[in-house]
Amino acid sequence: MEGRYSRDKALVEEALARAVESSGGPAGLREVMAYSLMAGGKRIRPVLVLECCRAAGGEPEAALPAACAVEMLHTYSLIHDDLPCMDDDELRRGRPTSHVRFGEWKALLGGDALQAAAFDVLLNSDMPPERRAACAALLARAAGPAGICGGQYLDLEGEGRDLTRTQLEDIHRGKTCALLEAACRMGVAAAGGDGEQMAAAEAYGRALGMAFQIRDDMLDELGDQRALGKPVGSDRAEGKTTFLTLYGPERCQTLVDELTAQAKAQAGRFPDGAFLRWLADRLALRES
Amino acid sequence: MEGRYSRDKALVEEALARAVESSGGPAGLREVMAYSLMAGGKRIRPVLVLECCRAAGGEPEAALPAACAVEMLHTYSLIHDDLPCMDDDELRRGRPTSHVRFGEWKALLGGDALQAAAFDVLLNSDMPPERRAACAALLARAAGPAGICGGQYLDLEGEGRDLTRTQLEDIHRGKTCALLEAACRMGVAAAGGDGEQMAAAEAYGRALGMAFQIRDDMLDELGDQRALGKPVGSDRAEGKTTFLTLYGPERCQTLVDELTAQAKAQAGRFPDGAFLRWLADRLALRES
Numbered sequence: 001m002e003g004r005y006s007r008d009k010a011l012v013e014e015a016l017a018r019a020v021e022s023s024g025g026p027a028g029l030r031e032v033m034a035y036s037l038m039a040g041g042k043r044i045r046p047v048l049v050l051e052c053c054r055a056a057g058g059e060p061e062a063a064l065p066a067a068c069a070v071e072m073l074h075t076y077s078l079i080h081d082d083l084p085c086m087d088d089d090e091l092r093r094g095r096p097t098s099h100v101r102f103g104e105w106k107a108l109l110g111g112d113a114l115q116a117a118a119f120d121v122l123l124n125s126d127m128p129p130e131r132r133a134a135c136a137a138l139l140a141r142a143a144g145p146a147g148i149c150g151g152q153y154l155d156l157e158g159e160g161r162d163l164t165r166t167q168l169e170d171i172h173r174g175k176t177c178a179l180l181e182a183a184c185r186m187g188v189a190a191a192g193g194d195g196e197q198m199a200a201a202e203a204y205g206r207a208l209g210m211a212f213q214i215r216d217d218m219l220d221e222l223g224d225q226r227a228l229g230k231p232v233g234s235d236r237a238e239g240k241t242t243f244l245t246l247y248g249p250e251r252c253q254t255l256v257d258e259l260t261a262q263a264k265a266q267a268g269r270f271p272d273g274a275f276l277r278w279l280a281d282r283l284a285l286r287e288s
Numbered sequence: 289m290e291g292r293y294s295r296d297k298a299l300v301e302e303a304l305a306r307a308v309e310s311s312g313g314p315a316g317l318r319e320v321m322a323y324s325l326m327a328g329g330k331r332i333r334p335v336l337v338l339e340c341c342r343a344a345g346g347e348p349e350a351a352l353p354a355a356c357a358v359e360m361l362h363t364y365s366l367i368h369d370d371l372p373c374m375d376d377d378e379l380r381r382g383r384p385t386s387h388v389r390f391g392e393w394k395a396l397l398g399g400d401a402l403q404a405a406a407f408d409v410l411l412n413s414d415m416p417p418e419r420r421a422a423c424a425a426l427l428a429r430a431a432g433p434a435g436i437c438g439g440q441y442l443d444l445e446g447e448g449r450d451l452t453r454t455q456l457e458d459i460h461r462g463k464t465c466a467l468l469e470a471a472c473r474m475g476v477a478a479a480g481g482d483g484e485q486m487a488a489a490e491a492y493g494r495a496l497g498m499a500f501q502i503r504d505d506m507l508d509e510l511g512d513q514r515a516l517g518k519p520v521g522s523d524r525a526e527g528k529t530t531f532l533t534l535y536g537p538e539r540c541q542t543l544v545d546e547l548t549a550q551a552k553a554q555a556g557r558f559p560d561g562a563f564l565r566w567l568a569d570r571l572a573l574r575e576s
Contacts, residue, residue: 025433025462029441033433080400085392104373105444108396109437112368115400116432119407123425133421137411144404145313145321149397153317156393174313 001278005047008060012046013038015068019121025113032102032110033117037075039093044212044283045183046071048205051279052187055270056197063190065125066135069118070183073139076114077148077179079107086156115143127190134189142182151175163241169210176216177209184208200269204276207266211259212283217242218252219288260284289566293335296348300334301326303356307409313401320390320398321405325363327381332500332571333471334359336493339567340475343558344485351478353413354423357406358471361427364402365436365467367395374444403431415478422477430470439463451529457498464504465497472496488557492564495554499547500571505530506540507576548572 020034046067053063082089082097083104090100099107122136141147151174158167184205188197221244243252263280267273308322334355341351370377370385371392378388387395410424429435439462446455472493476485509532531540551568555561 023433025435025438026441026445028445029433029438077400080396083396085396106441108368108371108373109441109444112365112400112403113433113437113441115403116428116435116437119424119428120432123421123428129418129421133411133417133424136407136421136424140404140407140411144408145311145317145401147313147404149401149404150313150317153314153394153397153401156397157314157316 001275001282004051004275005279005282008047008050009043011050011061011064012043012067012071015064016071019068019072019117023113023117023120029106029109029113032098032106033114035101036079036092036098036110037072037114039095041093043071045074045179047279048180048183048208049187049190051275052184052201052204052270053191054187055267055272055276056188056191056193056201057271058187058191058193062127063187065122065127065132066139066186066190067183069122069135069139070179070186072114072118072121073143073148074179076111076118077143077152079111079114081152083107086152128192131190131192135186138182138185138189142178147174147178147182149174151178158241160239161241165246168241168243168246172210172213176213177206180209180212181205197270200266204263204266204280207259207263208280208283211256211263211280214243214252214256214259215284215286217244218249218256219286220244221249256284289563289570292339292563293567293570296335296338297331299338299349299352300331300355300359303352304359307356307360307405311401311405311408316394317397317401320386320394321402323389324367324380324386324398325360325402327383329381331359333362333467335567336468336471337475337478339563340472340489340492340558341479342475343555343560343564344476344479344481344489345559346475346479346481350415351475353410353415353420354427354474354478355471357410357423357427358467358474360402360406360409361431361436362467364399364406365431365440367399367402369440371395374440416480419478419480423474426470426473426477430466435462435466435470437462439466446529448527449529453534456529456531456534460498460501464501465494468497468500469493485558488554492551492554492568495547495551496568496571499544499551499568502531502540502544502547503572503574505532506537506544507574508532509537544572 016037020030020037023030049063049067049070050060054060078092079098081087082092083099089097091097098110119136123132125132151171154171155175181202184201185198188201260280264277267276304325308318308325311318337351337355337358338348342348366380367386369375370380371387377385379385386398407424411420413420439459442459443463469490472489473486476489548568552565555564
């Protein structure tokens with residue numbers, strides 16, 4: 001399965017590079033877009049698109065425009081989250097963030113352009129029109145006020161306050177889960193999958209997303225995100241509520257295990273869910 | 289024709305209010321979105337969508353989701369352009385800009401959310417999937433690096449320098465013309481119009497857009513934009529190159545007249561181009 005993951009990633013990397021190159025406009029703006037988009041990373045979201053397409057009986061390549069769109073959307077949200085007026089981060093994946101490297105207005109515009117380019121690469125692709133429209137509709141919903149933007153809004157609004165479990169879950173359902181869930185559903189939509197598969201993708205993505213976030217909080221605390229350029233325990237130092245501060249490490253591990261088991265059960269509803277089961281375990285056990 | 293314009297505008301206003309209300313997410317974020325979206329304005333772009341749909345033989349109402357999408361996209365770009373790291377404007381249409389009213393991070397997020405919501409309102413509408421996909425594809429192209437973002441990039445990069453005619457045209461083709469042109473083409477796409485109508489919409493939108501921008505530069509200089517909250521002659525005071533500084537008022541007027549005549553000729557290629565002809569004149573003669 002590791003080999004399949006690598007092949008999917010390679011497919012995505014190549015398609016992303018092509019997408020930015022051919023997106024038109026000033027070369028300087030494309031450079032800003034490429035700097036963050038081609039900075040590596042696990043590419044979990046686009047791999048989920050390809051593999052949910054395969055799990056639903058489609059060819060992964062058929063979902064490649066949707067996979068690129070999801071990763072471009074994700075990258076734009078990271079660039080904007082890092083800006084001084086938002087989280088004010090200077091490092092991401094061990095490199096200077098976009099506004100540190102290019103200045104604030106270029107980072108802002110590069111993010112804006114990536115959001116538009118995400119829809120462009122999908123909607124101007126050779127996927128059948130109905131599937132293009134279905135995938136883009138899912139992406140738009142996950143990106144907007146009921147998804148990523150809403151989650152980030154609640155996160156910043158709650159800064160410096162103690163949050164309840166419900167509030168913390170609302171934040172991460174928007175910031176993290178919405179796009180992971182959309183990625184899974186877009187894979188099924190790209191395959192022309194049925195309602196049963198769509199429901200399975202939704203439940204799989206939701207459980208996987210929350211497990212991913214809780215594991216993220218644990219890794220952050222354990223200092224294993226140093227390679228990502230984030231100071232050890234920075235969230236705790238800021239007095240920020242995380243799943244770890246709410247539950248402690250043992251209860252967090254139990255939650256990750258439970259959610260991973262849920263995700264794997266949902267993967268079983270697909271004609272070919274083996275990779276999705278493997279991926280759920282891999283993410284739950286990851287060390288970075 | 290003035291009555292038809294008013295009816296179109298009223299349709300759009302009502303649909304925009306509904307779109308924000310039902311966009312989900314935190315109420316505070318929807319408030320930020322609505323503040324800028326419902327601040328009035330001429331609504332030229334959405335009216336162009338409705339009227340190009342009608343000109344191509346469709347019902348204007350059928351294009352309403354596309355019309356809303358264009359205006360939401362336009363509004364997001366204004367919010368971001370006004371931010372301190374971009375044009376740093378404190379007033380728009382006589383009211384405090386979004387970041388002055390809500391603070392910088394809420395303005396940034398409100399803009400981001402409006403871009404996503406623009407695609408959402410269109411892609412999750414009840415328009416036929418192929419037409420939804422076609423409209424959204426046009427919108428994405430106009431919004432991205434080859435359109436609005438590219439134009440704004442060139443504009444900020446060129447700040448403080450003397451620009452050539454070609455450079456100035458490149459800026460405005462991205463910043464202004466791309467979305468006006470897309471609005472016209474989206475109207476035709478919403479009507480299921482043919483290639484001939486699509487070409488006419490493109491040429492009409494392009495000529496109208498450039499005439500609109502040149503007239504804008506003239507009005508700015510003449511101080512007639514006070515009502516828009518922009519200081520009189522602010523562009524000239526900053527030493528900024530505009531069509532007026534390049535050509536002077538007489539040559540500008542000639543260009544507006546020529547471009548308006550071109551737009552009107554293109555309107556004649558539609559089954560029903562009367563309103564589009566009238567609108568081209570109205571914009572050319574506008575005093576604010």
